[in-house]
Amino acid sequence: MDLIWQGMLEAFRLLIKGDREVIGIMLLSLEVSGAATLLSLLLGIPVGAFLALSNFSGRKLILGMVNTGMGMPPVVAGLLVSILLWRSGPLGFFRLLYTPSAMVIAQFSLAFPIVAGFTMAGIGQINPRLRMQIVALGASRWQMLLLLLREARLPLMAAVMAGFGAVISEVGASMMVGGNIKDQTRVLTTATVMETGKGNFSLAIALSIILLALVFAVNLTLTYIQQKRRPA
Amino acid sequence: MKKLMIFELLFLILFGLAQACAPSPGAPSSSPTPAPPVSASLPSTAAPSAASVPTTFLTPAPTESPKEVIKDVILSTTTSTQDSGLLDLLIPVFEKQTGYRVKTIAVGSGQAIAMGQRGEADVLLVHSPAAELQFMTTGAGINRRLVMHNDFIIIGPSSDPAGIKGESSAARALEKIFQAKAVFLSRGDESGTHALEKSLWKNASLDTSSQSWYQQSGQGMGATLNIASEKGAYTISDRATFLSSSRNIGLQILVEGDKSLLNIYHVIQIDPAKFPRVNGAGGKAFADFMVSPEAQDLIGKFGVEKYGQPLFFPDAGKPE
Numbered sequence: 001m002d003l004i005w006q007g008m009l010e011a012f013r014l015l016i017k018g019d020r021e022v023i024g025i026m027l028l029s030l031e032v033s034g035a036a037t038l039l040s041l042l043l044g045i046p047v048g049a050f051l052a053l054s055n056f057s058g059r060k061l062i063l064g065m066v067n068t069g070m071g072m073p074p075v076v077a078g079l080l081v082s083i084l085l086w087r088s089g090p091l092g093f094f095r096l097l098y099t100p101s102a103m104v105i106a107q108f109s110l111a112f113p114i115v116a117g118f119t120m121a122g123i124g125q126i127n128p129r130l131r132m133q134i135v136a137l138g139a140s141r142w143q144m145l146l147l148l149l150r151e152a153r154l155p156l157m158a159a160v161m162a163g164f165g166a167v168i169s170e171v172g173a174s175m176m177v178g179g180n181i182k183d184q185t186r187v188l189t190t191a192t193v194m195e196t197g198k199g200n201f202s203l204a205i206a207l208s209i210i211l212l213a214l215v216f217a218v219n220l221t222l223t224y225i226q227q228k229r230r231p232a
Numbered sequence: 233m234k235k236l237m238i239f240e241l242l243f244l245i246l247f248g249l250a251q252a253c254a255p256s257p258g259a260p261s262s263s264p265t266p267a268p269p270v271s272a273s274l275p276s277t278a279a280p281s282a283a284s285v286p287t288t289f290l291t292p293a294p295t296e297s298p299k300e301v302i303k304d305v306i307l308s309t310t311t312s313t314q315d316s317g318l319l320d321l322l323i324p325v326f327e328k329q330t331g332y333r334v335k336t337i338a339v340g341s342g343q344a345i346a347m348g349q350r351g352e353a354d355v356l357l358v359h360s361p362a363a364e365l366q367f368m369t370t371g372a373g374i375n376r377r378l379v380m381h382n383d384f385i386i387i388g389p390s391s392d393p394a395g396i397k398g399e400s401s402a403a404r405a406l407e408k409i410f411q412a413k414a415v416f417l418s419r420g421d422e423s424g425t426h427a428l429e430k431s432l433w434k435n436a437s438l439d440t441s442s443q444s445w446y447q448q449s450g451q452g453m454g455a456t457l458n459i460a461s462e463k464g465a466y467t468i469s470d471r472a473t474f475l476s477s478s479r480n481i482g483l484q485i486l487v488e489g490d491k492s493l494l495n496i497y498h499v500i501q502i503d504p505a506k507f508p509r510v511n512g513a514g515g516k517a518f519a520d521f522m523v524s525p526e527a528q529d530l531i532g533k534f535g536v537e538k539y540g541q542p543l544f545f546p547d548a549g550k551p552e
Contacts, residue, residue, distance in 0.1 A: 087509040088350055095509075097352075098306065098335045179337045182320070197454035198315050199477035 007205025029187040032100050033168035036107035040115045040163050048119025069113025078173030081106040098179040106173040111163035122155025123148055157226035161219050305514035306335045308353035310424055311452035314338035316472035316543055318534055326521045332514050342422025348372055351507025354515035356500040360424035373500040379522050380531050380544045381496045386487035388466035402490040403436040410438045413445045415465040419456050420448025429468045457481050470495050472543035523548035
């Protein structure tokens with residue numbers, strides 16, 4: 001138990017002292033997971049909206065795939081992205097493996113189905129009569145889409161939080177495609193695994209506490225935004 | 233119609249991602265993917281919240297070099313060189329000297345060699361001599377050179393249920409563990425340490441394959457030491473990793489000094505003629521550095537101050 005206490009003290013010490021390495025690791029975690037979440041929003045919201053509103057053969061199959069993707073094991077995503085990005089792999093000429101970009105791609109593939117799935121559910125639960133009403137009032141397709149997305153903003157913000165939470169806390173994919181390289185691809189989760197392996201438990205706990213505090217801060221901000229715009 | 237538009241959007245974003253991610257030749261930047269501008273199709277309510285959080289952290293890459301050579305060198309190595317802290321000492325010196333940037337992938341020697349076999353690494357620093365020689369026959373590696381050695385030790389709980397403390401022969405110690413059915417934790421990950429451990433059992437003609445007391449962690453040396461400590465199990469470790477984490481674990485050295493416990497590290501360059509994407513010059517520069525007098529001196533002094541004894545003994549240029 002006193003290890004946890006030591007870890008907390010260590011976390012405060014690192015943050016107050018502004019330890020350059022730990023701050024760098026923290027910022028990289030935020031950058032990589034932030035970029036991955038942003039990309040997954042850009043792609044996931046349109047795809048989710050499309051799947052919710054359209055009707056075509058094979059739609060259920062795709063829905064099933066998206067829903068499966070929401071539970072995609074990070075190591076599987078990491079392995080697949082590694083194989084794609086290997087020098088001998090199809091995208092090897094980009095030389096992306098063991099770079100933050102590779103981590104963004106792997107984390108994107110984890111967050112995308114989550115965002116698409118939440119969007120799908122969010123828009124799907126809107127009363128279909130609202131759609132008819134919007135169309136009857138003479139809205140164009142895009143106007144209708146925007147109105148529906150506005151209507152579904154609570155689940156959409158939940159999508160942001162779920163997506164970000166999933167990627168910043170995963171370790172398997174980041175370890176595999178990033179390589180946990182000092183000052184380059186070391187993020188909070190991979191550093192925690194490494195320090196645990198080295199037996200530096202108090203540092204590992206300190207990193208965990210920093211990670212939790214970070215996720216809490218981001219989610220709190222998002223929650224405030226979500227609740228502020230809550231329909232009356 | 234809408235279907236087409238969405239597919240177009242998908243394609244554009246993917247293409248933009250690939251473009252943004254691709255490092256310009258010679259200047260691989262460490263910046264994360266600059267995200268494409270927020271698409272106009274986003275709803276006004278979601279856009280500000282989604283954009284406001286991450287963009288503030290999307291700072292540009294700090295350093296970019298205009299040079300045309302590939303600066304990144306992928307070093308595939310064993311967990312012991314990283315977990316002991318040796319690489320944290322050596323790599324900054326190398327990077328400062330040469331301007332290369334080392335990407336250290338610390339895995340077991342088995343995986344490190346497998347990466348070399350596929351041309352996924354530029355240079356290997358490994359300690360699994362039999363597997364290395366096998367690897368050299370495939371022609372993927374060139375210029376295998378001796379770097380340093382230390383030794384393996386058999387460690388276990390201080391209660392020593394199998395009574396191996398002070399045993400001079402590793403084979404006899406394992407035999408005692410076998411007979412006592414004391415819990416033994418193997419790395420089980422095809423690492424150099426695991427390869428040595430397997431050869432020790434084999435040379436002692438002991439078959440551990442169906443023994444319940446013989447357990448495998450499947451993890452790196454540091455993690456395996458933690459597990460062995462918790463379980464009160466025997467295990468085999470390289471001295472460097474054990475010393476650098478021994479303040480935290482409840483295990484002690486029980487058997488050491490047997491010739492069969494020698495732990496030898498070699499550096500191997502990956503042949504750029506065989507794999508066009510291998511950074512041959514960078515791999516050679518790192519290998520040359522590892523056997524240079526400066527690095528050898530650093531290796532010999534590493535850990536002396538902290539642990540009262542060197543963790544590695546420099547061997548460059550010595551006969552095998």
